[in-house]
């Protein structure tokens with residue numbers, strides 16, 4: 001997998017761009033448009049408006065970025081979010097129950113944002129330096145948003161660049177719920193996969209070691225571990241959950257350790 005090129009088109013982001021290119025072993029370019037490049041296939045672009053992952057070449061589709069202000073996840077918050085969502089039920093969020101959640105596969109932070117919207121404090125762990133940079137950039141922009149509701153939500157999200165397998169194993173019962181959503185190998189033919197998703201997959205790979213997350217998660221959680229899977233995917237680590245919640249395309253597998261109390265952190269919102 002060729003790493004994406006890092007492009008820096010904003011003077012204040014030069015050192016951040018150089019750091020990311022060095023960690024990733026990627027080339028670093030200044031003041032060019034991804035549309036003018038023939039290769040590699042993807043670019044991480046630092047601009048005045050933030051960081052995004054894009055396909056190179058003239059017909060590049062939309063950029064991938066962590067966007068908690070104008071993105072779909074904020075739209076969902078305003079028009080249709082709530083405690084009825086399957087992720088809320090899986091994690092056990094209720095009016096008086098706001099578990100402290102560790103999202104150990106943070107990605108672009110969409111699921112964590114949903115949980116923080118519902119009043120949960122969320123720790124986010126992400127190991128890919130490029131995905132971490134995209135997510136940190138999205139959180140920074142959201143902290144400066146005009147909408148005070150968004151500012152309050154992201155204040156409940158705390159991001160760290162770590163490998164969860166190691167960090168969780170030494171953090172016994174440190175959080176109420178561990179949430180896992182590792183990458184799953186694409187089964188569609190590559191031409192059918194949206195180019196934006198292809199870019200994200202090219203950045204992260206298949207999380208081939210995902211099975212190892214479950215044992216550490218069961219150490220770190222006090223009450224339950226929740227695993228999001230494609231609907232037909234085998235169980236993580238071949239271990240059957242206590243129960244499942246099934247949706248159209250994905251499902252949540254819940255591994256119960258202890259019953260959640262009737263009231264948990266319900267003064268925080």
Ligand SMILES: C[S@@+](CC[C@H](N)C(=O)[O-])C[C@H]1O[C@@H](n2cnc3c(N)ncnc32)[C@H](O)[C@@H]1O
Pocket residue numbers: 104105106107108109110111112125126127128131162163164165181182183184204207210213
């Ligand atoms: C499918 S994405 C998660 C998407 C996320 N739930 C969201 O809503 O945006 C999986 C992410 O988990 C990260 N990941 C996988 N294994 C990890 C580990 N051991 N430690 C930290 N992050 C990990 C990958 O780098 C990838 O960014």
